[in-house]
Amino acid sequence: MTTVINTPPSLEEKPFEQVFDQVAAVPQDEKIIVDARHVRWANPYGLTALLALAQSRSERPVLYVPEAENVSSYWSRMSFFKHAAELYDLQGKVYPARGQENRNVLLEVTSISETDDVHSVVDRISQVAQDTLVQQLKLEAKVTGRFAMALSEVCQNIVEHAGRGGWVAVQSYQWRVRLGGRKVVVIAVCDSGVGFRGSLESSPAFQQDDRWDDRLALEETLMRGVSRYPDRHRGHGLQGVKNFVASWDGKLSIRSGTARIMIPPKGDWDAEDEQQMQQGLAYFPGAQVQITIPERFA
Amino acid sequence: MSHHIDVSSLLRKSVCELYSNLVTRPTGAAVRCEIEHELDRIGERALTVIDFSHVKLLDYSCADEIVAKLLLQYVSVDAPRREVYFVFRGINESHMDAIEAVLKRHDLALVSQLADGAARLIGDIGPDERLAWETMAKLGAAETKEFASASGLEPDSAEKMLDTLWRRRLVIRYDGGYAAVGTRTFATLPTTQH
Numbered sequence: 211m212t213t214v215i216n217t218p219p220s221l222e223e224k225p226f227e228q229v230f231d232q233v234a235a236v237p238q239d240e241k242i243i244v245d246a247r248h249v250r251w252a253n254p255y256g257l258t259a260l261l262a263l264a265q266s267r268s269e270r271p272v273l274y275v276p277e278a279e280n281v282s283s284y285w286s287r288m289s290f291f292k293h294a295a296e297l298y299d300l301q302g303k304v305y306p307a308r309g310q311e312n313r314n315v316l317l318e319v320t321s322i323s324e325t326d327d328v329h330s331v332v333d334r335i336s337q338v339a340q341d342t343l344v345q346q347l348k349l350e351a352k353v354t355g356r357f358a359m360a361l362s363e364v365c366q367n368i369v370e371h372a373g374r375g376g377w378v379a380v381q382s383y384q385w386r387v388r389l390g391g392r393k394v395v396v397i398a399v400c401d402s403g404v405g406f407r408g409s410l411e412s413s414p415a416f417q418q419d420d421r422w423d424d425r426l427a428l429e430e431t432l433m434r435g436v437s438r439y440p441d442r443h444r445g446h447g448l449q450g451v452k453n454f455v456a457s458w459d460g461k462l463s464i465r466s467g468t469a470r471i472m473i474p475p476k477g478d479w480d481a482e483d484e485q486q487m488q489q490g491l492a493y494f495p496g497a498q499v500q501i502t503i504p505e506r507f508a
Numbered sequence: 509m510s511h512h513i514d515v516s517s518l519l520r521k522s523v524c525e526l527y528s529n530l531v532t533r534p535t536g537a538a539v540r541c542e543i544e545h546e547l548d549r550i551g552e553r554a555l556t557v558i559d560f561s562h563v564k565l566l567d568y569s570c571a572d573e574i575v576a577k578l579l580l581q582y583v584s585v586d587a588p589r590r591e592v593y594f595v596f597r598g599i600n601e602s603h604m605d606a607i608e609a610v611l612k613r614h615d616l617a618l619v620s621q622l623a624d625g626a627a628r629l630i631g632d633i634g635p636d637e638r639l640a641w642e643t644m645a646k647l648g649a650a651e652t653k654e655f656a657s658a659s660g661l662e663p664d665s666a667e668k669m670l671d672t673l674w675r676r677r678l679v680i681r682y683d684g685g686y687a688a689v690g691t692r693t694f695a696t697l698p699t700t701q702h
Contacts, residue, residue, distance in 0.1 A: 329531060453609075
């Protein structure tokens with residue numbers, strides 16, 4: 211039996227829940243067709259989550275690619291199809307990337323599976339982030355190093371905890387609806403590995419109690435810096451990312467298993483996203499992380 | 509005698525010629541091992557300058573490996589690996605987030621030398637300890653009695669405070685007195701075994 215998974219026209223973090231809802235209902239070894247023909251827009255989260263989705267299936271899925279030339283071309287520019295071809299049977303016409311340079315793409319979809327990949331990502335972002343963060347988003351120059359540092363930490367999370375590879379992408383764009391034209395830069399890192407709960411459960415010191423679930427695993431990691439490693443001083447990484455995001459009025463959200471935790475922005479942008487903790491979501495393995503840093507207004 | 513360790517050079521030597529950023533835990537662990545090998549060659553008692561001037565980026569994982577785990581072996585324990593004092597040079601604003609975070613997490617402090625040569629303490633340090641260290645830094649080097657007088661502490665309290673700072677390797681103990689790590693006076697002191 212084959213199940214068709216319909217994607218929403220906008221492949222971002224929240225709408226992607228519709229995809230997770232559908233996929234969770236299909237046994238993992240059953241074939242799926244992901245129908246993205248009518249997608250009009252995808253951000254880094256949408257693209258990397260699509261790859262994680264294929265990675266989570268034991269039967270190679272089919273992807274109907276977007277029909278709109280500008281969308282397809284942009285996905286090519288983001289190197290999405292290069293990675294997707296390894297995981298999906300692609301159906302439909304894939305348009306090549308348009309020739310002109312796109313300053314909004316800070317980092318194309320990039321696979322992360324080992325330490326060298328993290329170095330490579332940090333080197334590349336260090337070269338291009340200054341222009342976007344300082345010139346376009348009007349942030350202070352000191353943000354650049356911290357941005358790269360945060361990127362490094364979330365990528366390392368895959369190498370150290372996921373148990374399999376994942377993907378990262380970084381893009382800046384105009385967040386028209388929610389921010390009234392305000393520009394944002396978005397980092398997304400997605401994998402379908404063991405997830406936060408699985409990682410903590412692998413610790414020799416782990417003791418399960420009745421309350422133990424994905425929500426608690428996220429809270430332990432992000433709020434209390436708990437790590438699966440016996441060294442009690444491990445677990446700085448995501449705490450550092452959290453501090454970085456808070457200091458730049460950004461937003462951090464992490465989905466793992468059936469829960470999602472969100473560190474909300476201090477400002478009033480994106481006020482509609484109020485729930486700091488969501489439980490009972492459709493199950494999806496691994497971790498899906500999104501960091502959003504908004505343009506600073508004087 | 510003081511020794512200078514350029515962290516950026518060790519990164520290229522020990523991990524990869526092409527890397528310029530100190531990121532990831534394995535990279536930090538590899539660099540720390542190189543530093544430890546250098547320290548093994550130096551001897552039982554030494555002042556070492558750890559120089560971050562040419563390091564572009566330092567993330568939390570690397571800071572934990574290179575700064576915190578290095579210090580933990582030489583300070584804050586009753587039987588440190590060796591009597592080594594560290595001065596950290598070239599720490600810029602972007603390094604500071606990661607370094608301060610790991611120091612606080614491990615209850616550590618270090619002496620950072622600024623571009624103008626001035627030294628300052630960063631990390632987990634109480635106001636009394638900071639004041640005492642700054643008093644000693646102004647004195648350069650001093651006997652306990654002189655320090656007690658300058659700091660306004662009773663002689664017993666002054667001795668205890670200096671012992672605490674010495675155990676944290678923020679002052680050096682030498683024949684006849686103490687000196688604040690990172691001060692000019694300190695650099696000229698003999699480092700013979702006490």
